[in-house]
Amino acid sequence: MLLVLVSFNFSCTKSNNPYRSDSNLQNLEMHSQVVGNAEKVPVLRKLNLQTLTIGKNRIEIEELMGPPEGKSLDGGNGFLWDYRRPVYDEATNKVYGWSLISFKFLKGLCSSVNIRLETPPLQLTTPQPEENVADNNGESP
Numbered sequence: 001m002l003l004v005l006v007s008f009n010f011s012c013t014k015s016n017n018p019y020r021s022d023s024n025l026q027n028l029e030m031h032s033q034v035v036g037n038a039e040k041v042p043v044l045r046k047l048n049l050q051t052l053t054i055g056k057n058r059i060e061i062e063e064l065m066g067p068p069e070g071k072s073l074d075g076g077n078g079f080l081w082d083y084r085r086p087v088y089d090e091a092t093n094k095v096y097g098w099s100l101i102s103f104k105f106l107k108g109l110c111s112s113v114n115i116r117l118e119t120p121p122l123q124l125t126t127p128q129p130e131e132n133v134a135d136n137n138g139e140s141p
Contacts (some may be wrong), residue, residue, distance in 0.1 A: 040064075043086045043095055049113050053103065054124040056110045061103055066102075089117055 012016040053061060061081065062068070070082035080102050096117040104112045 021096050041087050042086055044090075044101075046115055046117075048088050049087070049101060049115060053113055056073045057108055058105060061110060065101075065103075074104055078104050078111065080104055087115060087117060 015087045053064070056064075058081075065081075065083050065085070068081035069084060069104055070080075072080050072082070074080050083103075084098055086095055086097045087101065088095050096119055098118045098120040100116040100118060102114040102116075103110050104114070
């Protein structure tokens with residue numbers, strides 16, 4: 001009985017695993033991205049996407065991810081659904097806020113997931129009007 005209590009006590013203590021740390025989970029919960037029609041989407045884990053979605057059908061993927069933002073043929077006998085979502089990469093311990101996720105479907109089931117980790121593009125600023133660009137005659141200086 002004592003052995004069971006001791007092993008339970010050690011299993012309940014916090015570990016140093018960075019993927020299970022409280023601060024890491026809080027970081028993921030704080031991140032969300034507003035997409036399309038102002039809905040917030042959660043940060044997805046890269047490894048979960050690559051392992052848990054294989055073999056799912058289109059309805060299950062759409063329930064998980066929402067309607068695809070892009071659909072295309074893959075050049076063979078399958079088709080692709082594309083999404084832009086924030087993805088947490090366990091290898092770099094970083095959230096990439098504008099990652100491209102492509103689900104490939106063969107025979108109605110997800111056969112592969114390709115994730116291209118990307119950050120949002122920089123916002124283009126409106127250029128400030130330059131003074132003395134053209135003189136009164138319409139000629140440049």
